Amino acid sequence: MEKDALLRRYRWVLGLFIIGLILSGLTAFPLLHELRLMASWLGIENHAAYAQHEGLAFWLGYVWHGLEVTQQHFPFVAYGTDWLAFGHLMIAVFFIAGPWRDPLPNAWVLKVGLFACAAIFPLALICGEVRGIPLSWRLVDCSFGLFGALPLLYCLLLVRQMSAGTSSSS
Secondary structure, three states: OOHHHHHHHHHHHHHHHHHHHHHHHHOOOOHHHHHHHHHHHOOOOOHHHHHHOOHHHHHHHHHHHHHHHHHHHOHHHHHHHHHHHHHHHHHHHHHHHHHHOOOOOOHHHHHHHHHHHHHHHHHHHHHHHHOOOOHHHHHHHHHHHHHHHHHHHHHHHHHHHHHHHHHHOO
């Protein structure tokens, strides 16, 4: 495949990954609003009555209640999720400034991204257990590592192909 076509495909796939990072970061800011919206979709009207529900509705109601109470009495705790959002946005900048602009010498950023995707699994499974997060929700969190790794692995494959094309034409 021609190097320009490889680069276009690479940037399209990496762009999807970067958009995912940005959206993940941006959605960490309005958590309480998002929970209120999801609760209304599930018919949960009162966060304090979460125990009346089961399954996902119980969990979302429970989390909604916790965030409402925390926001009311300890709003500074939300600053932690603001930093989470900031972290996602800054990581996206690293992918734009490095691998997006110049794939071959910045393939190491893709590898660090893969390491981060793999590290999601022990974090979610261990820390989630310690924090009382249901296994089903921890598996959803793990899926971010899996679905994040797939485009990065594909981008690394494309980098190898671009590199092979560059070295053979030299």
